[in-house]
Amino acid sequence: MTNLADPTRRHLLKTALAGAAGAVLGARVGRLAAAAGQAASPAASVQSLGTDLFVISIPGEANVVAHTGADGVLLVDGASAGASDALMKAVAALPGAGPVHTLFNTHWHPEQTGANELLGKAGTTIVAHENTRLWLTTDIVWPWNDQRFKRLPKIAQPNKTFYTTGQIDADIRYGYIPDAAHTDGDLYVYFAKQNVLVVGDAVSGAGWPVVDYTTGGWIGGMVGALQRLQTLANAETRVVPGRGPVLGLADLKAQYTMYATIYERLTTLLNKGRGPGEAVAAKPTKEFDDKMGSSDEFVRRAFESLWGYLSPDA
Numbered sequence: 100m101t102n103l104a105d106p107t108r109r110h111l112l113k114t115a116l117a118g119a120a121g122a123v124l125g126a127r128v129g130r131l132a133a134a135a136g137q138a139a140s141p142a143a144s145v146q147s148l149g150t151d152l153f154v155i156s157i158p159g160e161a162n163v164v165a166h167t168g169a170d171g172v173l174l175v176d177g178a179s180a181g182a183s184d185a186l187m188k189a190v191a192a193l194p195g196a197g198p199v200h201t202l203f204n205t206h207w208h209p210e211q212t213g214a215n216e217l218l219g220k221a222g223t224t225i226v227a228h229e230n231t232r233l234w235l236t237t238d239i240v241w242p243w244n245d246q247r248f249k250r251l252p253k254i255a256q257p258n259k260t261f262y263t264t265g266q267i268d269a270d271i272r273y274g275y276i277p278d279a280a281h282t283d284g285d286l287y288v289y290f291a292k293q294n295v296l297v298v299g300d301a302v303s304g305a306g307w308p309v310v311d312y313t314t315g316g317w318i319g320g321m322v323g324a325l326q327r328l329q330t331l332a333n334a335e336t337r338v339v340p341g342r343g344p345v346l347g348l349a350d351l352k353a354q355y356t357m358y359a360t361i362y363e364r365l366t367t368l369l370n371k372g373r374g375p376g377e378a379v380a381a382k383p384t385k386e387f388d389d390k391m392g393s394s395d396e397f398v399r400r401a402f403e404s405l406w407g408y409l410s411p412d413a
């Protein structure tokens with residue numbers, strides 16, 4: 100895969116094939132070369148947050164945070180299964196890399212747990228909140244788009260779970276985000292020495308988030324989590340969200356204000372007996388859409404997420 104992605108090799112391959120098959124096939128060979136480029140794992144880019152802490156970004160994938168140490172590598176989230184090759188190559192290329200001894204699942208989604216099977220088989224400790232482990236032991240269907248998720252095999256399930264807080268050592272601490280922002284199993288990992296807080300999809304840095312109410316997330320929880328995470332951060336803390344660029348305390352504050360405003364409007368509509376379609380039509384995100392993009396799907400999910408938490412017959 101690496102060889103095909105390498106432009107020099109690709110050029111040589113194209114030249115060789117064109118030479119052998121003649122100019123008539125040139126266009127066809129061009130298409131083949133393009134297809135091979137697409138099939139290869141996209142290259143990862145690495146952002147350094149310190150000499151031993153990195154954000155690995157693979158195009159289309161959620162952020163992965165890697166910490167290197169004498170005993171190997173600790174990962175927060177593992178991207179999707181299709182990106183495992185690219186991720187493991189990027190991890191192996193980090194300064195001071197070694198075997199992955201610990202993998203955190205910030206929540207159960209496939210974009211975070213795609214390396215679980217590979218690393219579980221290699222003996223990696225997979226840490227998650229107990230709710231995340233439970234979701235990974237059951238099949239899940241999203242009712243809004245009928246997307247289906249198969250439970251993970253035993254070897255891929257988290258093998259070390261917790262309920263409140265824990266620590267790897269004095270400098271690497273983790274905890275449950277009990278507000279149920281994105282799911283009911285969200286966790287954060289705090290790297291004290293680097294002052295970096297990794298929060299998974301409890302915070303989005305790239306547009307409107309998915310409110311996965313099927314597994315416990317809700318718009319009120321997003322507001323609660325943004326408030327709670329501010330108490331774990333200071334003005335210098337770098338916050339790594341599940342998607343998008345590294346954020347700061349000011350971003351958490353701004354997002355808190357935005358989602359609290361939207362939450363207020365949606366609960367008002369719910370209390371008036373309105374439905375999700377009417378909530379979308381009411382444009383409860385109107386002053387944020389220029390910056391955030393079309394919010395229809397988000398508003399619908401966020402409104403539906405209120406049913407489980409606020410409806411009198413829930």
Ligand SMILES: [Zn+2]
Nearest residue numbers: 206208281300
């Ligand atoms: Zn997610």
